[in-house]
Amino acid sequence: MHVVLADSYLPIFAGKLARSILEQALQGKLAHLAGVAISNSSDAVRMLYDLWGRHILQQRAFLIDVPAILEGETNHRVFRQAMLDFKGELEKFTGKPLEPAALRRSIALFNENRRLLKEIASLMSVSPPRVSPETYLDALPSRGETPQRAELTPLHVSGPILVDRSFLPMLRECGATMSSEDLGTGSRYFWNEVEEAGEPVEAVIERYWSKIPESYKTPMEPRWRHLLSQIERSKARGVIFVIEKYSDEDQYDYPVWRDRLRSRGVPCLLLDSELVLESEQVRTRVQTFVDIVKGGAFS
């Protein structure tokens, strides 16, 4: 999305994601929504909440004001309270209390979706893959796409989000395929289930406290363990990091992950993205990387 209006409020280095969301809101493209819920997932996103309150006056914005540090009793207590506060705000806003039975049904449904997505993820990791990465990411039934070829080199894709799906066919044209991922909008989003026994609100809160954390959360080790386990599970031979330009949290993680992976003989490639990846330069870099991985220079 071309950002014009949001430039009046956010500098370019706030990142394309935050700026394009604000742009959509300022253009009225999100006016059909009753409200928006914003978290502390980066400094830019947190500021988005403030800007919403100041400039998108007709729409209610909620802040899920949780700590970013997932350690210590105090943070745990504050995290829980922030989630309860958010629930309370939603109840007030909708005029309806959250019914435990309805929440249990929702939890069960979401858990089932998570289990199914895990299954799809495993079908993408087998050789030859039985579903395409596009099908997996869209979580849609296969639309009779060409089955994946066994000779494609399996690669892991890491990062916060993969918006530009043209990257996936381009990867295949270069002789590789995404066999696993730990995207913020991918497996990190669905990997952990909510405990179905016990009090449902507490179970949801606990799930968000202990789930595989995003890059803005500390400590980083659970994220690393997930990344590693996905690579091992899918037998990926290399990792492509797709990181949004100006996403500081991911940009700090990348060299750490890269060095740890290299010490295990896993080659890595970094692609800076501003939501779009389609360019000849990216294609050339990916092609070179795939050739190196196939050549076994790092193994």
Added chain:
Amino acid sequence: MTATAPKKKGRALNSSYEAATVLKDYWEGATRHRAEGRPVAWVSGNVPIELFWALGIYPVYPENYSAVCASIQRAQEFCETAEEKGYSIDLCSYSRVNLGIVLGKGVDDPELPYGGIPRPDMLVTTRIPCLPQVKWWEVVREHFDIPMFVVDATMVELPIRESQRQHYLGQIRELIPFMEQKLGVRFHEDTFTETLKLSDQAAELWLDLLDLRTAVPSPVGSREMCGNVFPLVAMLGNPRTIEFFTHLRDEAKECVQEGKGAVENEQIRLGWDNIPMWYNLKFFSDVEEQNAIFTYETYLRYVWGGRMDLNDPWTAFADKHLDVWLNYSINQRVNTLLRDLVKFKLDGFVFHQNRSCKRFSMGQRDLAQAIQEKIGVPSLFIESDMADPRAYAEAPTRVKMETFLEMLEGNKR
């Protein structure tokens, strides 16, 4: 006059010459502390600094070290080393300078300023100024493999909510035994209270000094004040800070009483938002040749050293550390600016869009709009970086600034 050195051209206050000595003593003190086998922690801006002095843990500020490197034109080489190691040019330049040193030739490189940065026994940081600060510390921990503690906080609007206060204090109650256990130190409430008194005294002196700059003509400009602020960041609880700030305050008071300004024929008064360009503090003094002066800075007033009501020391301690500009929502920043700006009688305001400090730079357009609409102060935006000189474009910035000053001059006629 509280003169401690012969007055030279370029400093409005003779006492400002003490700043370099204070800074040198601080860094040499850190090295000595380490050499004597006493604990050293690497800390970041807005950590609960008084705790460290009270516990005998030397707080070492890599951020300040990065600013020092920038001021002596050595930041770029370290930034480039960090970039070679994979750290994006878009990341905070303080962190790139530091990571360039840590991952490059190392902190003991004798060619570094002050002979190097003492190695840490512990890392303590906080999300109060920004999230990337925590990420930077994670990289440092990866390198040194030492204990780390992070103090979390969500952004505030004043008055600070009790739940935010308790969140902060709860973590402090976890941090103290963590430091005791990991570093073999002992917390004594009496020593801590004494440290808070010294901290508050320093803050009072500093705020007095800033208030003296409401006078027309202003006794001291931003260039000098940016050089003087360091003890307010790192040495709260250290008596040397009181001594230095007393000299500054008394001398500035004398100037105001005598009607003596830093600029002989002060015509235009300016405000500044964001961290300065440490490699180019001359930017501030250059305007003085055109009879203009920077006499107000958000960075110097709201980021460090708030006052504390010591009748309730723990509440005051929490509030002081939460009540900082970088932890303010945009609404709070607007309210604070509108509350304080009028008394400085500003003609214009310069917003530094600092690529390295996103938290500081976001929301600036709202601030500019508010001060224009509510108190009629026009603004100029310049884009640059606090430590990486590659982000600064001299010619266009100079032209913009000159045009802005001409416009302000025209407004006054």
